[in-house]
Amino acid sequence: xxxxxxxxxxxxxxxxxxxSECGPPKGANYEVIHKKGEFLKGYxxxxxxxxxxxxxxxxxxxxxxxxxxxxxIEAIMQMVTRDRKRIAIQSDIFGAYALGIKNILCLTGDHxxxxxxxxxxxxxxxxxxxxxxxxxxxxxxxxxxxxxKIDGIPKMFIGAAENPFADPFEFRAIRLAKKVAAGANFxxxxxxxxxxxxxxxxxxxxxxxxxxxxxxxxGVTPLKSFGMAKYMKNQVSGIDIPDDVMKRMxxxxxxxxxEEGINIxxxxxxxxxxxxxxHGIHLMAIEWEETVPTIIERAGxxxxxxx
Amino acid sequence: MKTITRKKSFExxxxxxxxxxxxxxxGCGTCATMxxxxxxxxxxxxxxxxxxxxxxxTDSLVIPTACDDLTKDMVKQHLKEIKxxxxxxxxxxxxxxxxxxxLITKPVFPALDTLFIGREEGIGYFAEICMQxxxxxxDKTAGICPVTRCAKSxxxxxxxxxxxxxxxxxxxxxxxxxxxxxRLKDLGQLKRxxxxxxxxxxxxxxxxxxxxxxxxxLGL
Numbered sequence: 001x002x003x004x005x006x007x008x009x010x011x012x013x014x015x016x017x018x019x020s021e022c023g024p025p026k027g028a029n030y031e032v033i034h035k036k037g038e039f040l041k042g043y044x045x046x047x048x049x050x051x052x053x054x055x056x057x058x059x060x061x062x063x064x065x066x067x068x069x070x071x072x073i074e075a076i077m078q079m080v081t082r083d084r085k086r087i088a089i090q091s092d093i094f095g096a097y098a099l100g101i102k103n104i105l106c107l108t109g110d111h112x113x114x115x116x117x118x119x120x121x122x123x124x125x126x127x128x129x130x131x132x133x134x135x136x137x138x139x140x141x142x143x144x145x146x147x148x149k150i151d152g153i154p155k156m157f158i159g160a161a162e163n164p165f166a167d168p169f170e171f172r173a174i175r176l177a178k179k180v181a182a183g184a185n186f187x188x189x190x191x192x193x194x195x196x197x198x199x200x201x202x203x204x205x206x207x208x209x210x211x212x213x214x215x216x217x218x219g220v221t222p223l224k225s226f227g228m229a230k231y232m233k234n235q236v237s238g239i240d241i242p243d244d245v246m247k248r249m250x251x252x253x254x255x256x257x258x259e260e261g262i263n264i265x266x267x268x269x270x271x272x273x274x275x276x277x278x279h280g281i282h283l284m285a286i287e288w289e290e291t292v293p294t295i296i297e298r299a300g301x302x303x304x305x306x307x
Numbered sequence: 308m309k310t311i312t313r314k315k316s317f318e319x320x321x322x323x324x325x326x327x328x329x330x331x332x333x334g335c336g337t338c339a340t341m342x343x344x345x346x347x348x349x350x351x352x353x354x355x356x357x358x359x360x361x362x363x364x365t366d367s368l369v370i371p372t373a374c375d376d377l378t379k380d381m382v383k384q385h386l387k388e389i390k391x392x393x394x395x396x397x398x399x400x401x402x403x404x405x406x407x408x409x410l411i412t413k414p415v416f417p418a419l420d421t422l423f424i425g426r427e428e429g430i431g432y433f434a435e436i437c438m439q440x441x442x443x444x445x446d447k448t449a450g451i452c453p454v455t456r457c458a459k460s461x462x463x464x465x466x467x468x469x470x471x472x473x474x475x476x477x478x479x480x481x482x483x484x485x486x487x488x489x490r491l492k493d494l495g496q497l498k499r500x501x502x503x504x505x506x507x508x509x510x511x512x513x514x515x516x517x518x519x520x521x522x523x524x525l526g527l
Binding site for chain 2: 082086108110111113114122124125126127128129130133134145161162163166167168171174175177178181182190237238
């Protein structure tokens with residue numbers, strides 16, 4: 001084992017993994033994390049905590065992950081390079097590990113322009129690939145970027161994100177290969193609605209043999225309403241929702257839209273499970289964590305393993 | 308290539324000059340003239356606007372190149388009017404402002420914001436091409452600079468926000484990494500993209516304090 005992560009143990013055993021996500025509060029409200037954690041506990045193998053997603057100031061990912069760990073939930077700390085330079089990054093990784101956080105997802109982060117502090121300075125001292133290299137260096141060589149030996153190795157399972165739908169499409173698999181070469185152990189993808197395009201991407205991934213070098217967790221997000229579907233399609237960069245999915249959300253009766261969103265999500269999971277080289281799903285129920293148990297149960301992914 | 312500037316709002320200029328009555332105005336005949344921010348027409352316009360709010364303009368002068376050594380002589384020649392002034396307003400880039408400030412013991416104020424070193428790609432359209440980071444990566448990126456042209460200065464891009472060749476920050480901005488990808492594809496060198504570009508040494512950029520070099524080999 002490369003790390004002390006439970007997620008790594010599950011994936012190494014060949015079990016189809018389930019991770020989910022928890023967005024922290026826009027303030028110091030402990031109860032939000034606690035409540036979301038209660039919804040997810042026992043239904044997923046690990047829970048991501050976003051790091052000021054869309055550049056909106058929220059409770060830190062480290063603190064939120066530490067709360068989940070106290071609740072007995074395996075946490076995946078998302079870390080973006082937008083807000084921290086290499087000194088803070090390495091320092092925070094040490095602190096996170098000391099608090100019981102065994103997984104990290106290395107991201108560049110949304111541009112600060114999109115959040116509630118658009119005039120702030122973007123740091124971007126490293127990019128996501130260089131962040132992966134940094135965590136690997138700390139873990140596997142016991143050194144910081146500057147070269148000094150460290151006191152206490154953060155044995156973290158290293159994750160990265162990939163968006164199979166961003167452009168240039170032909171380059172996305174090459175970029176995934178770079179992340180694997182940098183040291184990524186698992187990949188969580190952007191939300192998938194266009195399964196045909198995702199299958200094409202996976203085909204490229206398999207051709208490059210990457211599915212044998214890294215665990216791939218396919219991202220899914222249930223649509224709550226037609227409004228949300230429109231927002232995701234038009235406003236969120238790198239997400240495309242095919243017309244047939246839009247139509248199903250549009251045509252569903254008003255009081256059945258959420259149910260239809262869940263149906264679509266469960267069907268997607270079932271189709272994703274059949275794709276060679278996919279090792280699990282990453283279920284992001286955005287501000288709808290309470291729906292996770294239903295989806296996981298209906299997708300036939302219960303009970304989760306006790307390892 | 309030139310220093311691209313933009314006029315501060317007249318309200319901001321007015322605020323800076325609060326409490327100062329007699330004003331001397333400098334313009335610059337090089338970059339600021341080409342940018343339409345500190346040439347003769349802009350200096351005349353500023354003069355009128357300040358007079359309209361009751362300021363006295365002691366004189367004005369568009370220096371050929373405000374940042375160079377000749378500025379010293381120009382200032383000397385106009386010392387009488389400068390000395391009569393309460394404050395100096397400089398319609399040049401920050402180079403010019405600082406050059407003039409170093410020559411005159413009077414309050415000196417900038418009328419422009421200095422934006423970047425860039426080029427005019429169309430009439431009135433100025434774009435940034437290089438931000439002088441001190442460690443050129445153009446050999447690895449098909450001659451297109453991601454440090455300047457990617458909104459996140461990614462060295463191993465593109466990020467997930469690249470859509471139809473455009474940047475997530477602004478649909479009018481090309482994704483630098485799409486440009487790099489396309490060019491390397493045309494050159495048959497896509498393999499270059501597989502290389503991970505190493506973490507950048509920002510100490511060579513402005514993070515090491517103001518930069519200077521001493522080329523002794525060029526000395527007498």
